[in-house]
Amino acid sequence: MAVTVKIPTQLRSATGGVAEAQVDGTTVGEVLDALYQQFAELRERIAEDGGLRRFVNVYIGGEDIRFLDGLDTEVGSGDEVTILPAVAGG
Amino acid sequence: MPPESLRCKECKTRYPLDARYVCEQCFGPLEVAYAAREDVDVGALRRRIQAGPPTIWRYADFLPVAPPNRGLAPGFTPLIRAHRLEERLGLRELWIKNDAANPTHSFKDRVVSVALARARELGFETIACASTGNLANAVAAHAAAAGLDSYVFIPADLEEQKILATGVYGTRLVAVRGNYDDVNRLCTELSGERPWAFVNVNMRPYYAEGSKTLAFETAEQLGWELPDRVVAPIASGSLFTKIARGFEEWLEIGLVEGSLPTMNGAQADGCSPVAQAFAGGHDVCRPVKPDTIAKSLAIGNPADGPYALELARRTGGTIDSVSDDEIRAGIRLLAETTGIFTETAGGVTTAVLAKLAERGDIDPDERVVAYITGEGLKTLDAIRDGVVVEEIDATVASFEAGVPEAVAA
Numbered sequence: 001m002a003v004t005v006k007i008p009t010q011l012r013s014a015t016g017g018v019a020e021a022q023v024d025g026t027t028v029g030e031v032l033d034a035l036y037q038q039f040a041e042l043r044e045r046i047a048e049d050g051g052l053r054r055f056v057n058v059y060i061g062g063e064d065i066r067f068l069d070g071l072d073t074e075v076g077s078g079d080e081v082t083i084l085p086a087v088a089g090g
Numbered sequence: 091m092p093p094e095s096l097r098c099k100e101c102k103t104r105y106p107l108d109a110r111y112v113c114e115q116c117f118g119p120l121e122v123a124y125a126a127r128e129d130v131d132v133g134a135l136r137r138r139i140q141a142g143p144p145t146i147w148r149y150a151d152f153l154p155v156a157p158p159n160r161g162l163a164p165g166f167t168p169l170i171r172a173h174r175l176e177e178r179l180g181l182r183e184l185w186i187k188n189d190a191a192n193p194t195h196s197f198k199d200r201v202v203s204v205a206l207a208r209a210r211e212l213g214f215e216t217i218a219c220a221s222t223g224n225l226a227n228a229v230a231a232h233a234a235a236a237g238l239d240s241y242v243f244i245p246a247d248l249e250e251q252k253i254l255a256t257g258v259y260g261t262r263l264v265a266v267r268g269n270y271d272d273v274n275r276l277c278t279e280l281s282g283e284r285p286w287a288f289v290n291v292n293m294r295p296y297y298a299e300g301s302k303t304l305a306f307e308t309a310e311q312l313g314w315e316l317p318d319r320v321v322a323p324i325a326s327g328s329l330f331t332k333i334a335r336g337f338e339e340w341l342e343i344g345l346v347e348g349s350l351p352t353m354n355g356a357q358a359d360g361c362s363p364v365a366q367a368f369a370g371g372h373d374v375c376r377p378v379k380p381d382t383i384a385k386s387l388a389i390g391n392p393a394d395g396p397y398a399l400e401l402a403r404r405t406g407g408t409i410d411s412v413s414d415d416e417i418r419a420g421i422r423l424l425a426e427t428t429g430i431f432t433e434t435a436g437g438v439t440t441a442v443l444a445k446l447a448e449r450g451d452i453d454p455d456e457r458v459v460a461y462i463t464g465e466g467l468k469t470l471d472a473i474r475d476g477v478v479v480e481e482i483d484a485t486v487a488s489f490e491a492g493v494p495e496a497v498a499a
Contacts, residue, residue: 009282087119090326
């Protein structure tokens with residue numbers, strides 16, 4: 001179940017410059033855990049208390065996961081998960 | 091008070107004053123940090139401000155950029171005592187800060203001026219934005235005045251007046267099929283890949299500082315005093331929180347005395363993530379899908395929502411929301427009692443002001459300032475149905491038969 005995760009520029013110092021990662025998982029939570037296994041430093045940057053920090057937005061196919069099932073949202077092979085800062089706009 | 095660095099509002103990590111807006115350590119928002127002021131001669135500082143131009147640049151001491159030598163000149167908009175609206179609402183002292191009286195008719199001229207000045211200092215040749223309309227107007231106009239290229243991204247269903255009043259300046263206008271939050275997500279992604287200054291993305295720490303000038307002007311126009319209460323609209327929450335920041339900066343250095351006003355935020359029922367979080371006692375906002383006539387406030391995922399909540403609670407204020415019908419009534423109430431025609435966002439603010447007054451939240455002795463942030467000519471559909479026109483033949487008889495006597499509202 002390979003899912004593509006797009007990593008924003010602000011986090012690429014924790015991924016060695018990698019902008020896109022392929023990971024396995026059946027939910028967004030599993031996908032992020034798999035991502036943290038590849039790039040351990042990412043966890044402390046965006047995760048908190050088993051969830052996400054409050055200024056982190058995660059999207060699947062452009063939809064905010066908070067409109068879906070949050071970290072329990074199911075993902076399928078070929079889905080694209082995007083991590084973005086929540087501090088833009090207005 | 092020169093700017094020193096960008097600083098994370100969450101973990102306080104510092105960064106250089108370049109085009110960035112996110113803390114790489116904790117993903118929190120960055121804001122401009124200034125060097126501490128010592129031994130301020132308040133009298134001299136007041137005189138320097140008063141000798142400055144009638145624009146936001148009279149407050150350059152409190153902004154993160156040097157005043158530009160060209161471009162539009164926003165700010166120093168009228169603060170008007172609203173006697174008739176006071177009577178209607180049972181208030182003692184109500185002032186309307188009419189920020190529609192800016193070059194592109196909204197408060198966005200303030201924030202864009204600051205962001206654009208910083209973008210030029212940093213050497214950018216193209217500016218851009220994600221906009222609900224007013225920002226689109228401002229970015230396109232200020233880019234034209236400065237001779238910069240611009241890209242303006244808007245939701246495709248925006249009001250026609252705001253689309254036309256953007257395109258006329260010769261910008262690259264991009265209508266995105268989606269709501270503002272979709273536009274904002276797209277621009278957040280693009281800002282990482284393009285060498286552009288997105289005023290409300292990678293330039294946001296500078297941009298947001300421009301809203302402090304609304305507080306500075308209000309205090310100066312009140313004779314170096316503060317209001318007791320502020321009513322202001324909330325979309326992202328940036329304006330709301332930066333008005334308070336402006337008052338705090340002047341309190342800290344002693345340009346004004348007293349305490350921070352009670353801060354009341356205003357949202358539309360159809361896009362009220364911050365009001366809902368306030369009512370629910372939450373510290374963060376759950377995003378919503380906007381459905382309201384107040385499109386300029388239609389941000390379902392507000393970046394500064396947590397800070398707006400904290401501010402309202404800290405000052406004994408509230409964050410309320412009003413229905414589309416109340417917004418239309420608010421536009422008419424302001425127009426009929428003050429002669430100021432505002433857009434839907436101002437209808438939201440006026441309707442929330444009326445709601446606070448009705449609810450008895452406002453002590454009759456308070457001095458209240460309501461911030462009207464945009465111009466009614468940009469959202470004409472909101473009032474189209476309520477306007478009565480008497481059509482007659484060009485004869486006295488037709489006039490006398492067809493037109494009832496005028497009644498002041």
